[in-house]
Amino acid sequence: MIITLTCNPACDRTLIVPGFRHSDVTRVISRHDAAGGKGLNVARALATLGGTCQAIVPLGGATGAHVASLASAEGLTLTTVPIHDQTRTCLLVTDPEAPDQLVINEPGPQVSAAEWQTLRQAVITAANTADYLTISGSLPPGIDATNLRHLINDIPSTCAVLLDTSGAPLTACLDARIALLKINASELSQAIGRPVTSHAEVVTAARMVCANGPRAVVITLGAAGAIAVDASGAWYVAAPTIHAVSPVGSGDCTLAGIAMAFQHGLSLAQALHCGVAAGSANALIPHAGVFDINQYTLFCQQLTVTLLD
Secondary structure (H helix, E strand, O other): OEEEEEOOOEEEEEEEOOOHHHOOOOOOOEEEEEEEOHHHHHHHHHHHOOOOEEEEEEEOHHHHHHHHHHHHHHOOOEEEEEOOOOOEEEEEEEEOOOOEEEEEEOOOOOOOHHHHHHHHHHHHHHHOOOOEEEEEOOOOOOOOHHHHHHHHHHOOOOOEEEEEOOHHHHHHHOOOOOOEEEEEHHHHHHHHOOOOOOHHHHHHHHHHHHHHOOOEEEEEOHHHOEEEEEOOEEEEEOOOOOOOOOOOOHHHHHHHHHHHHHHOOOOHHHHHHHHHHHHHHHOOOOOOOOOOHHHHHHHHHHOOEEEOO
């Protein structure tokens, strides 16, 4: 069983608006609402990959009820922690002719200390019978980054933690003893306090991070692919050349591919291969965490893993 935690979920509203970058007034030709937030994107991708997943989310207000209904309609298994404040809405405006996308993220609802403790206990309880826990995205207002670190510390050792976050929560968890940290090159640069550009610099920086906490680090490089590093080596998978529609959710699909590979007993290098295939397939569709399983399979057949060290 894989658990996904979304600390700051949202209703992701995607609007398809031709020519929106070049007009003062435009018309929406279609709208799509989805249960959003990075962890829910991971859960959606895991479902596409055939995984068994439980998504844990704090939800509040009419928007929270809408998110729960959307998730249920997709067949996602939710554990909902009620909160008083209204769940946020995030707007994604896509121009199919460019393709181009504007993402507007609301900060999220206020979560009280008591509500966080309820969420924390739900995660710990679920982790007692799970193999993997993915923690993805931002924290809601009112929750300090140290709260996330304390939660990770309390996860039983039988449940491997895969973390994807940034900013203060990333800083607070850089030396946490977790199974895997997934970040992008910019976040890695911020973590070590200097730029990383070449593959060699990425590998060196990732080893610095591994030495202090995570057993493995995966660094996504956007359209260039991704690198994985652990104590035994470093590997690179180049992304396929595609006509991307939207990169939103690709990192979440990458994490889902990695988690699913681990669940099947595959190595870090093999998991990286699966992750890049899932992330690349997601970029072909204008909805986060959504991809065609046949396209994923095709990418798995085409992509190769290169040993860097």
